[in-house]
Amino acid sequence: MIELIEYGVLGVLMGAVGGLFGIGGGLIAIPVLGILFGLDQQLAQGTALVMVVPNVVLALHRYNQRNRIELRHALPLVLMSFCFAWLGALWAVGLDARSMRLGFVGFLLALSLYNLVRVFMAPAAVYPRMRYPWPWLGVLGAASGTMGGLFGVGGAVVATPFLTSVFGTSQVVAQGLSLALALPSTSVTLITYALHHEVDWAMGVPMAVGGLLSISWGVKVAHALSEKLLRILFCGFLMLCAALLTLKV
Template identity: 30%
Template structure:
């Protein structure tokens, strides 16, 4: 069997739907794209290779993030212009990241990112976001958002991580934004970024559109639930849950770093 394109079967569709349901819940709850859930599960459960799984995940994020944005926007928890600024920076940064990819040590980058996540995880227990805090554009925050977008794009290009695990904590800790606005804005930023990446992946035949459609459609059914749960959860509890999610991501990244070192 081709590991990049698994055989279509009942199990294939069942796994895609299950992955989508879980990814959608995580996306709505934490304001992330869900790729950190989709990619490893497609690799482990269906035998996708890493790049093919990443390309498929990116395509699935488009409908998932769209539903999440609508859910957050209904209650005014999306900062539209800041999200656009972030997206512009992220699209440009992704090009830089892919250019740097062959020039830098992946192992060193992964350990650096793990260290970054550890700092964020600890900080989340000391900074409790206010639900009333807005993300206002000023001469300082505007350029700051653009820089954040570029950094997000670079890391996405280098490590294949989604923007949410960078943007959400940055908006919380550096910009003092409400946790709900941070999540809604993060999801909106992902849509043009994911579309841009998917177009490139389609040109390189690096996406399984059937799997992406199954995952994406399934995710749409639980994204709104995740977003609704996020609104009900106390901000501190939300921080705790998000920190647990980041521990999962950091562990994944550390395992990849260790494996990468052993394979050298």
């Protein structure tokens, strides 16, 4: 019982931080599970996905109620992301834990550097129509799905900045499309990890419950802070996680 409460509290904290940075908690939970609980990389990613999938379902439902997602743009992203997330997950479960952790550290550093550069860039122009529809949306879906399957972070964290900076969508449209992309890719990744016994359900389920209870708190705090400050905090957190994970390799 004490362990269940401990995991639930961890889920509450991860859900709040995930809501703060708009990433569902998975990218935060994976380093924490590896550093504090000693899980190997694949098991940490699979367990974190138990929390991520219901968070994505809830966020997508609430988003679609307010801002309808265009099916013609979402469909190529969803289909390609689903297929390539499965391939990325199969690749991930076949790698040794050390290589996976090194790859994840590199992913965190690249992501933090990209977001840090965006802090000092001028805001991307928003176009009335998407600049690059099919087949480029399919290419983005494939790349995002592969990263999501390989590192267990859904792919939305990859897709959103590209949709705004390259495809010319607004932040609102990008987040909606990214959530649509993330739902099938996170689901198939979780199933693949589970079939290869890389999920700790006893830890993941209470974390998921805690995350659902707290993700809205993080969102409220995020709206009270400037986007520039949020991005700097996010970059700093990712670099710290990368440094701590490097020590665990």
